[in-house]
Amino acid sequence: MTIRLRDLVACFEGVIPSIIATAAPDGTPNISYLSHVVLVDDERVALSNQFFSKTAANVRANPTAAVLIVDPRDGAQYQLYVAFEQTLDSGELFEEMAAQLRATSTQMGLGEVMRLRGVDIYRVEAVHAVPSTRPRLKVPSREAGLQLMTVAAITRKISEAVDAGSIVDAVLDGLRDRFNFTNAMLLLKDPTGERLFTIGSRGYDRSGIGSEVLVGEGVIGTAASERRPVRVSDMSRIRRFGSAVHASSYEENRTRTILLPGMQDTMSQVALPMIAHGSLRGVLFLESSRRLAFTKEDEVALVVVATQAAAALALAETEAGEGQPSEPTVAAEPVMAGRQFRVVHYAYDDSIFIENEYLIKGVPGRLLVHLLRIYLREGRTEFTNREIRLSEELRLPDIKDNLETRLLLLRRRLEEKAVPIQLLRVGRGRIRLEVAGSAVLEEAAD
């Protein structure tokens, strides 16, 4: 029976190292491990390696080589007899492999060492199953039809969601309930474009809402900077950044930084860029404690979900911006009854502490102070996106396209910290401030 390359897709996940043998013109063989073998199509594979100079020299003189690949599900080995065709140093395939390599090497702290110089394309002339006394497991591959149905179910929920918060929930609940992917985060790009902030998560001991990732850093940041999916099937070889740092509210109060949630024993990760209208909106990230938790087919399905979410969020932003004009709400005295609590605002970074607990900083912090000031001055509790956008006091030209998601971040973080101030969405482009008790707003200088 002829083995097709497409049947060996699991061998190209990069879990078990592949091997290449070549021969110099004088016959001297060379044998070397490979960092990365990629399935190009049914007739070609691509190899990337920054180190194997003897192999590179050999195939330029004698293009015939042998490559041993291993199925990580049952250990089955396949020997490919290949012929070197050409080296690529640009193009879609090169960029994809370079992005993957950068994503893993920034985490290993190898940076420059792992820079991809070229991708060697080989034509596969024969595939030979290496005999084994062990039975080969028949692992059925997931049906594409099933994946498509799952994607359709999730995108339907997304399309029915009417505001940014429900869209985020539809994505994360859908991944958990339909795909059974239990650990996921959705991060959005902040207006500076330098960072992504977590707007929702599932499966972690704390939500990490408001935690940030630098664009270009790690698997998530690389998916953002490269605008490509990044998938790692075996994290045991990669040191996970920040995993040793134990998250606590004490740490949050001290550093004014919310830590990214994470799994101690993460093995597989996949990050999908969320792009709409040609611009990056955020990153959808999933992880698992299992090796090979995300297949290439899963990645393709998740790209559809991430893209749909990006489009829906972009639309929600536009619609909320249109908002209805502000209706005059009943002007009342702010509630001064109930328990008194302190809200401290640090002007230099707009960080907010409620009852000495760090809440948030930056634009969402500024937004909260703005709303609270109006509430304390006029007793008003309802606000429209439109008036916030036009506010002189806020001076925020940069939040034009991000107001809805900034408000969502603020709302979720208030919920998470269970503080006596909560923000409710009461209609398209309208929010309500709910204050339980008597708020005392203090301005702090440092």
Add this chain to the structure above:
Amino acid sequence: MLGWKGASIVLIHEEFAAFMASPVMIVLGTRDGSLVPEIARAVGAVVHREEGRIDLMISEWQWPRTVLNVRANGQLAVTFARPSDYVSYQVKGQATVAPVSAEHITLAAGYRKSMCAALGELGLERRIVAPWLINRDLVALRLTVEEIFVQTPGAKAGQLVERQP
């Protein structure tokens, strides 16, 4: 001058000898008469330091082409790689095929056991690694070492450590 045997011996340093005999993955490269390369795995190595020779145990049943290639032209490259940290060395030279001794068989059994344990520590189950450690119809490839190279990924990869004078 490759293929030229017997005149001098590459003394294998004690640390290399210890490394080669420890639980490291052993992969073999050979080639046929048309310079088509072939890959195989060995299930253990016995280092004869003073003779500059390494015996590699390999299943002829699993890797018949490799054994054929060695019988035909003797040219052999072997990479020893430690799975936990990728420390690797490549050894090149001329080899012959010999029947296995009782000692070879015992050592191969020990190698399989320790290799299974080492890979197990990295999270690879026994059923996954078993196809890489087959011992049916073992033969010994007697390799006379001519060159030793550092193969660990990084700046020193490909650097020559020892060469037959």
